[in-house]
Amino acid sequence: MPLLRQLEFISVGQALRLPPPDPATEAVAVPSRGLDVEATAREILRSLGATKLASELRVEWNARLKTCAGRADYRSKLISLNPQLVHNPSEIDRTLLHELAHILAQFRAGRRRILPHGTEWRQACCDLGIADEKCCHNLPFRVSERARRYLYKCPHCQRDFPRVRRIKRAVACLTCCCVHNGGEFDARFRLRLVR
Ligand SMILES: [Zn+2]
Ligand SMILES: [Zn+2]
Known part of the structure; x- marks a missing residue:
């Protein structure tokens, strides 16, 4: 064309x-x-x-x-x-x-x-000659936030934890563990994958 x-x-x-x-x-x-x-x-x-x-x-x-x-x-x-x-x-x-x-x-x-x-x-x-076009409007390069495609949330304080990779282990929100559990791991504040 x-x-x-x-x-x-x-x-x-x-x-x-x-x-x-x-x-x-x-x-x-x-x-x-x-x-x-x-x-x-x-x-x-x-x-x-x-x-x-x-x-x-x-x-x-x-x-x-x-x-x-x-x-x-x-x-x-x-x-x-x-x-x-x-x-x-x-x-x-x-x-x-x-x-x-x-x-x-x-x-x-x-x-x-x-x-x-x-x-x-x-x-x-x-x-228009772009038959294989994807439904994506995002920049394909140089946007570091895009690399962090996994979004975790603390179920208690709702803070966001964007991550590049999937979290394999049990990880909890440090702030909530400190405030409510003396800094020890507490499953109630375990991060949840939302995206
Ligand atoms: Zn579009
Ligand atoms: Zn929290």
Whole structure:
């Protein structure tokens, strides 16, 4: 699909022009890059016959997105991309197409409510050339919190204990054991896996 190749080229070019990841300068540099991505997204929509949607669509870089790679708001026809994606240019294309699929799916469905990653979205992904796309909006890199995918909780004080690995032994909340059991292990405060 020639459009995709072009998109990739554009985003690589943008990445090369980027300043070092300093939040202050990033805020200035981002809007000029946004225009190219927007033009590309509009061109793709036009190629799929969604001309009206193409003219309304906007794409912005939004530094307030944290672990989320992108976001699509159909009501305002706005796609937001995480500026951190410029560290990994191929992810710009993928994220843009993923979010574009959300917009396109809802556009085609009209007023009918659809599931965010349901059959309509899946169909749009196929049309956009990303048939194997996953339902994940998170950044695929460099977010250390993401590595800690096991979340444990103390059933007593409700404190969170994010962990990289599954806890194999019996582990209890130290604070609660200290406060209520003289610092000795107490099964009442044993951490529970919640995610
Ligand atoms: Zn999605
Ligand atoms: Zn506790």
